[in-house]
Amino acid sequence: MLDTLMLSRMQFAANISFHILFPTITIALAWFLAFFKLKYDLTQHPVWLRIYRFWVKIFALTFALGVVSGITMSFQFGTNWPGFMEKVGNIAGPLLGYEVLTAFFMEATFLGIMLFGMKKVPAKIHTLSTFIVAIGTTLSAFWILSLNSWMQTPAGFEMRDGVAYATDWFAVIFNPSFPYRFFHMLLASALTASFLIAGISAYRLLKGDEKHAPKKALKVALTAAALFAPLQAFVGDLHGLNTFEHQPQKVAAMEGVWETERSVPFTLFAIPNEETRKNDFAVTIPYAASFILTHDIDGEIKGLNEFVGQHPPVKPVFFGFRIMVGMGLLMILIAWLTCYTVWRKPTLPTWQLKALVAMTFSGWLATLAGWYVTEIGRQPYLVSGVLKVEEAVTTLPTENVLFTLIGYLSLYLVLLIAYIRTLFYMARKSTKVDEYRIHHDIEGEQYA
Template sequence: MDLGLTALELARIQFAFTVSFHIIFPAISIGLASFLAVLEWRWLKTNDPVYRDLFKFWIKVFALSFGMGVVSGVVMSYQFGTNWSEFSRISGSVTGPLLAYEVLSAFFLEAGFLGIMLFGWGRVGPKTHFFATLMVAVGTCISMFWILSSNSWMQTPQGFTIENGIIIPQDWFAIVFNPSFPYRLAHMAMASFLVSALLVAATAAFHLLKGRRDALVKKSFSMAMWMILALAPLQMFVGDLHGLNTLEHQPAKLAAMEGHWETNKDHGMPLYLFGIPDMEAEETKYAIGIPNLGSLIMTHTLDGEVKGLKEFAPEDRPNSLVVFWSFRIMVGLGVLMILMAVLGAWLRKTDKFYDSVWLHRFALYMGPSGFIALLAGWFTTEVGRQPWVVYGVLRTKDTLSPVSAEQVGLTLIIFVMVYFIVFGVGIFYMLKLMRKGPEFIHSAPHSEQAVIQASKRPLSTIDDENDLNKENPKQDQENQK
């Protein structure tokens, strides 16, 4: 089976494919877990059934995303042994413990309380159930902490020595809290919350466009838009800080992101809005830029010096064409998020927030933007690190397992087929749930009869509340108001 690619190229494509599929599910889980904790807290505080009903709806989406995230993560991790065994052998003494800490401190916490969160409704007290939900939310954030610490160490490694070709940890505090870690953790956390907020907003916008104006849809749309308004501008600010950190610790990546080839010695660096970086010609063709703005953003001065890609050996340069455009896709979508949130805030004052068709369409079309921006950001990060797997220490080509292109190509084809079938079905069902939308529940959440029925049908606890009191249309009408 000759695909015209080397084993190294195919292994990189395979890992990029599996990690791209995987990352969208933890992002949903992290954001929705916190959203569910807020909904349940508001229900306990106000006794407003709208919060309870929204919780019962979004927990279904969370359960699906959490399950698919676990499965895709396990598959991805096996590739460290199959395709990248040299990476595990050389740097496993650092990355191995960090991933083990994630399992011990986060995964066990999530697994321990997930059952209560999903199946304990009506079996345990309301405060106990809320505590379980809170622990799952905390667990997802702890998991993100350790994963980002491991990946950030690969970007900005420190706290180690090399003995006989093996990386040996010396200072675990320096390893965990490496220079890029705080910025990347904050950036990923807000990206996850934005992914979920945009998903909630798009779902509510879909039903607003269909004519629904009940409390469930309005509350969903309002909460999501407030979250986007708060986080989207803050994400841009954190991204700017992350860029300054990248300029200091990974200047080749920064130069590739900007399509910047010549170091600007006596003039400001322009910010290219458009261009096609050519790695062979060592120039950015058809460049359209704003003079001095690149220096202003990167150095906070109009004529600040920024290293160009020609300062680095050709074999040490990341692919500028990929990261140039992935970075601009991420930033462009971030600007659209801010624009949508600001427009939504303005329409709140004009009392057209729930009746503006064009805002609802804008929110619906922006639903996938969180995922696209997330993937674009990760492509910028990972492709920009090349040709290093541990930046400046270990090259990607030196970490490959002794496998042939035929072996990796065959498994890649199998991965693609299985992933699109298995996860395609999961995503289809998730979209089907969101298309159906949240529904009003008419039964008491902790009645004795509900507990008895739940014990007979455990999965009903994450499905709609049992319809014990559907004969009470008056309560239904009150809720829909």
């Protein structure tokens, strides 16, 4: 039934799903911009400035949407989840405050110089501003992921009269799952930005853009993707081992393991059945799950039946994990194939360009799938072992939450469509070349 609890969960899921799309791009895109600007400063080749000017516009648009959706999301701690701040606000509040003070203010201050100060400040100051914005985006992710990780694996606190108080801020910030979650997210952002740059650049080339900028941007993005994709798989494996240690019920749901057993196969595909507590139509690889999680083909994995009433809903976690892994493997394949081609040939074949356009927002799909595994996999807890979701939900009438949910979904759908259309409009517009300027450019490089 769509009661206040379920509607509030749906509303927060809608808000976080929309919001995370934009930081996932900007965290790494800021570093790409810093690279493009530094390359221009070192070489004075105008093509790098052209790349920078094109992508800084996309960064500004993406950053703006990330900020406004983040503000909307934070309001829900008070409107939909008052019990969260009442019980763990002594920890969540400072961490969110640190993010604003040390990261957001830094980004907002130097973003103005980055966007509008190229001709108003010395080149070194402008480049430094770009790097500071990149540092700010990463620092922002640091604090947000520290809080999120603490909610998954809480540490460094004690409960007094039902309220959490920090006893060791170092343990709170660097809780057991934080390092893995932080680097996993940074690499997810790197891949999301890489495939966005590659996809938009490929789209420009398919539209007949013969300038050097999209070709060089494509080469940089594909090289980054080819390097980061396998590294993400490695860090993801370490993250999985950490989750296996601290949240075995989540891993059991990810793997679809119902009974505690040894020599557990890896389930490639199945339809988990929570009524019979078995997997229907299972396709498995013998011993693989035990080997991956315990590095022993005879290793033991705790089943969901060990956590009756304390484990997450199985299907969304099970399928979300497979979507994330499947997209990751596809990214590795596409990145390696196209990177190999782009370093050997001046242009990519049409089918590879089309494949890259299709993969433009593949990072979004993988990131959302991963976040659903992480967040739904924590159920029924909001803070693992400390605060259950149902204990924190608002007492507002159901119809109030339903009204705002419909409003959010309608607005987000319009904004998302507008954002994607704007990106491709900017790409099409950039393919138009000023014939006069080309005619008067002897080396053909000034209008890159």
